[in-house]
Amino acid sequence: EVHVVESGGGLAQVGGSLRLSCVPSKFSFDEYVIGWFRQAPGKEREAVSCRSFNGNVEHADSLKGRVIIFRNNTVNSMDLQLNELRPEDTAIYYCAAAWTVSGTCLNQWEYDYWGQGIQVTVSS
Numbered sequence: 001e002v003h004v005v006e007s008g009g010g011l012a013q014v015g016g017s018l019r020l021s022c023v024p025s026k027f028s029f030d031e032y033v034i035g036w037f038r039q040a041p042g043k044e045r046e047a048v049s050c051r052s053f054n055g056n057v058e059h060a061d062s063l064k065g066r067v068i069i070f071r072n073n074t075v076n077s078m079d080l081q082l083n084e085l086r087p088e089d090t091a092i093y094y095c096a097a098a099w100t101v102s103g104t105c106l107n108q109w110e111y112d113y114w115g116q117g118i119q120v121t122v123s124s
Contacts (some may be wrong), residue, residue, distance in 0.1 A: 002027045002113050004095045016085050018120055022095030027051065028063075029071055033098040033105050034070040034078045037068060038091035039117075048093070049080060050105035057104050085122045089120035092117040 006028050022034060033088040035050035049059045049069040063067060068081040096111035 001025075002032075002097065002123075004097050004113060004115045006093065006095045006115045006118040009093060009120045010120075012085050012089075012120060013107045014085055014087060014122055014124045017081060017083045017090075018085060020093055020095075020118065021072070021075070022079070022115065023075075023077045024097065027097065029078060031099075032112075033101050034069075034103055035096045035098065035108070035111055036080045037094045037096060037108050038089075038120075039094070040088065040091040043091075045094070045108060047106035047108060048082075049054070051078060052101070052105055054075060056105075058104060066121075070076055072091050087122050087124070089122045090120060094118075 001023045005023045012018045015112045036048040036114050039045040046096045047060050051069050094117045096117040098111040098112040102112040
């Protein structure tokens with residue numbers, strides 16, 4: 001069964017950076033669209049960034065300039081890096097995979113497979 005696993009969360013400092021990894025199981029990044037989403041306490045889940053299998057990348061408008069999504073071929077993961085961390089970046093971060101999307105890959109409803117999520121806490 002296709003699934004994804006997130007790693008790399010934990011405690012981070014305001015102004016610092018975090019890097020999360022998404023590792024696929026039983027599929028290749030060449031076949032799926034990968035998205036990163038997050039859900040802060042008391043808020044709805046929102047898109048962070050996504051990357052299509054053809055390499056096209058999209059970022060949430062609120063995070064442009066601070067977020068990078070890239071494929072790490074060394075360990076076969078799709079990594080998310082978030083810079084200039086703020087307390088409001090505290091959330092559970094999810095990786096998801098979609099066979100295909102129609103339109104923007106930031107639409108969470110397009111995704112078929114979700115990881116369990118990983119907690120990121122940003123503090124000063």
